[in-house]
Amino acid sequence: MLEKKLPKTVTLDRETDELVIIDQTLLPSELKLIRLSKLDEICEAIKKLRVRGAPAIGVAAAEGLYALAARYGADNTEAFMKRLIADAEALNATRPTAKNLSWALENMLRCAEANKGGGVAALISALKAEAVATEERDIAVCKAIGEYGCGLLKNGDTVMTVCNAGALAAVEYGTALAPIYVAAEKGIKTSVYSLETRPLLQGARLTAFELTENGIDTTTVCDNMAASVLASGKISAIFTGCDRVAANGDTANKIGTYMLAILAKHFSVPFYVCAPYSTIDFNTATGKDIVIEQRSADEVRSLWYDKPMVTSKACIYNPAFDVTPAHLITAFVTEKGIKKPSEL
Numbered sequence: 001m002l003e004k005k006l007p008k009t010v011t012l013d014r015e016t017d018e019l020v021i022i023d024q025t026l027l028p029s030e031l032k033l034i035r036l037s038k039l040d041e042i043c044e045a046i047k048k049l050r051v052r053g054a055p056a057i058g059v060a061a062a063e064g065l066y067a068l069a070a071r072y073g074a075d076n077t078e079a080f081m082k083r084l085i086a087d088a089e090a091l092n093a094t095r096p097t098a099k100n101l102s103w104a105l106e107n108m109l110r111c112a113e114a115n116k117g118g119g120v121a122a123l124i125s126a127l128k129a130e131a132v133a134t135e136e137r138d139i140a141v142c143k144a145i146g147e148y149g150c151g152l153l154k155n156g157d158t159v160m161t162v163c164n165a166g167a168l169a170a171v172e173y174g175t176a177l178a179p180i181y182v183a184a185e186k187g188i189k190t191s192v193y194s195l196e197t198r199p200l201l202q203g204a205r206l207t208a209f210e211l212t213e214n215g216i217d218t219t220t221v222c223d224n225m226a227a228s229v230l231a232s233g234k235i236s237a238i239f240t241g242c243d244r245v246a247a248n249g250d251t252a253n254k255i256g257t258y259m260l261a262i263l264a265k266h267f268s269v270p271f272y273v274c275a276p277y278s279t280i281d282f283n284t285a286t287g288k289d290i291v292i293e294q295r296s297a298d299e300v301r302s303l304w305y306d307k308p309m310v311t312s313k314a315c316i317y318n319p320a321f322d323v324t325p326a327h328l329i330t331a332f333v334t335e336k337g338i339k340k341p342s343e344l
């Protein structure tokens, strides 16, 4: 078992029915848990990336929806269902790219539909069970990804990663960092180069924090140092997470991932995408159909700086994700094993 150095990224307080998350906007300087039970605060937490990473926002949405439903006070099933559907729509609108968000909310609504015949009390208890199961499944799936991914690693390997697809992007373990943690549990020592990941710095702020808290040798580099590090020959593999995988294997992940996949090809370094099946969207044919979230100009212009570091006369383009074509992906590491894009 991974030694528990950090609390769960997202969980449900089963006594008070509150959603509990690590506020990731405060990391690495402050590790603070916050409790949420209102629609506007849960939506704000997802939009502002207090909770982020595809699996984590899926779990937060499921447990958040339950926290809301437990407080409706409705005694009529029809009114309850109407409110539940409206709240699920509001949560689903917070971030468009990660498949896990709509996947988890659809599961919750399916569960409500199946149980509405039993009255409001039965509905609430079924939704609680489904929300908790979403969290527990996430831990098991990430652990399985870690086990399969660990088979790709040997003692002394150095892995490169982008953004944060570790424990902070799921409930525990994460996806791209799960193989590193499972390897460490088995006594296989690896080290990690973590790309800083402009503009929100998930690699610098989050990946470096969680890896070092868990005793993993970590080096943070700026995004524009990736080619130089790969050219040095010290990277044995690149592991990334993903937000949505199209049916043909094209993969949306944090902006910069596509660049890294091209570099991996150039330097003949294997490029692995760690993907729970809940992130695969079989209804989206190719990467061209994936909606890419556009974020505020301020994240590039002024966030992290006392004064704006880009003149207001310049426009800003700030897509949160890019799409890596399937042909650049060596394999997907899933909870069902290691699969080529055509085998998903």
Ligand code: MRU
Pocket (backbone or CB within 6 Å): 049, 052, 053, 054, 055, 098, 162, 163, 164, 165, 166, 169, 170, 174, 175, 176, 202, 240, 241, 242, 243, 253, 254, 255, 320
């Ligand atoms: O914008 P973020 O921080 O939510 O983006 C996260 C990523 O791109 C992760 O790589 C992805 O969600 C996979 S998380 C296991």
